[in-house]
Amino acid sequence: MKDLTGTRGVNPLRQLSLEQLRQRTSMKWTTYQDDVLPLWVAEMDVPVAEPVARAIHSAVERGDTGYPAGTAYGEAFADFAARRWDWDDLAVERTAIVPDVMLGIVEMLKLVSGHGDPVVVNCPVYPPFYQFIRNDGRPVVEAPLTEEGRIDLTTLEVAFQKATGRGGRPVYLLCSPHNPTGTVHTATELTDVAELARRYAVRVVADEIHAPIVAAGTSFVPYLSVPGAENSLSVMSASKAWNLAGLKAALAIAGPEAADDLARLPEEVSHGPSHLGVIAHTAALREGGAWLDSLLAGLDENRHLLGDLxxxxxxxxxxxxxxxxxxxxxxxxxxxLGDDPAAVFLERGRIALNSGMAFGPGGAGFVRMNLATSPEILAEGVRRMASVL
Structure with a gap:
């Protein structure tokens, strides 16, 4: 992994106290009572990166708060992808801004399949996959991951067979990197997936929202960069890596053979992102590399700390x-602690974690913990978990 945007600075995860964090009014900090330590939903306990804050303040000062327009986001992501992943063929002309990743995914599904067509997912997986797919009137076909959290090609083929047997135009919704396991699919795995999808005429839509957040020594591989993925679509965003969930914006990207599909995206979809969101995300991608590197180093420290704790x-x-x-x-x-240990940890330990049950088959007995916090809060979280035993 490489970047040319600056020198690593202060760990963003060590900059805010618990008292400061409890002043926030977002979902993470207001869903539960004040005696509950929230280590659940995907919000990070970090200040806004300085280049992003500067861009937002500048836009507000000039009254630049209208509708989004232009290709600045796509251009910034193309430059970022070339620096970070050596992906040099993210074509800006095959991109479109969408409100956020999940709403973008729903729009991509509409482009390449119809109402009632099946969608294949690898479970356990991000709960909104189930919610958004089913709310859009589509059945879910599950292809469970292996015990090691990796895609099993034989299992995936069975799911493709089941999906194509239902008729219509099936889609495979790929989570890459995978949430909740943190698995990074290799180039070989993704190439095999692309070959299998071609064989069964299954279109692939990739959720790559966590792409910038990788551990040291790990390389993310964009799905559209592997052979065979030319007819696929991806949705990316700067929101997870720079904690910008409240500034809505994402980018839909088409492979060369899917360009005509993306061109059919209704024009009004591009009105959904926040203009300030587009400005913030663009600034993050262009100028936030040093901040991101500091964050990644802090997350590596927290992963090791969690293991020790x-x-x-x-x-x-x-x-x-x-x-x-x-x-x-x-x-x-x-x-x-039963199938839902998160409920026990909440009741007895006053710590909020995500219940594994919501992630589908393979989630019973698991919890998902958010590591994007200070080492002190992380240590207190594990202490509270241990207190229930």
Missing amino acids: LSTHLPAVRCRPGQATYLAWLDCRKLA
Whole structure:
């Protein structure tokens, strides 16, 4: 991984106190009572990166708060992809701004399939995959990951066979990097997926929102960069890597053979992103590389810290260090807390974690923990978990 945007600075995860964080009014900090420590939803406990804050303030000062327009976001992402992933063929003319990743995914599904057509997912997986797909009137076909959290090609082929057997135009919704396991799919794995999808005439839509957040020594591979993925679509965003969920904007990207599909995206969809969001995301991609590198270093420290804390206080909990995202997938089945240990940790330990049950088959007995916080808060979280035993 490489970047040319600056020198690593202060760890953003160490800059805010618990008292400061509790002044926030976002979902993470207002859903539960004040005595609950929230380590659940994907919000990071960081200040806004300085280049992003500067861009937003400048836009507000000049009254630049209208409708979004132009290709600045696509251009910034293309430059970022070339620097970080050596992906030199992200064609700006095959991009479109969309409101956010999940709403963008729904629009991509509409472009390449019809109402009632099946969608294949790898479970356990990000709960909105189920929610948005089913709310759009489409059945879900599950292809479970292996025990190691990787795509099993044989299992995926069975799912493709099942999906194509239903008729219509099936789609495979790929989560890359995978949420909640933090798995980074390799170039070989993705190439095999593309070949299999071609064989069964299954279109692929990739959710790559966590792409910039990888552990040291790990390389993210954009799905559209592998052979065979030319007829696929991807949705990316700067929102996760720079904590910009409240500034809505994402980018839909088409492979060369999917350009005509993306061209059919209704014009009004581009009105959905926030103009300030587009400005913020563009600034993050263009000028936020040093801040991101500092964050990634801090997340690596927290991954190691979590491993040490679990070994000391909860040795029965199994945690495979994630290769990406700032989320940890914790196997709590040996704690004998039932299928939903998150409910027990909340009630007895006053710590909020995501219940594995919401992630579909393979999630029972698991919890998802948000590591994007200070080491002190992370340590307190594990202490609270251990207190229930």
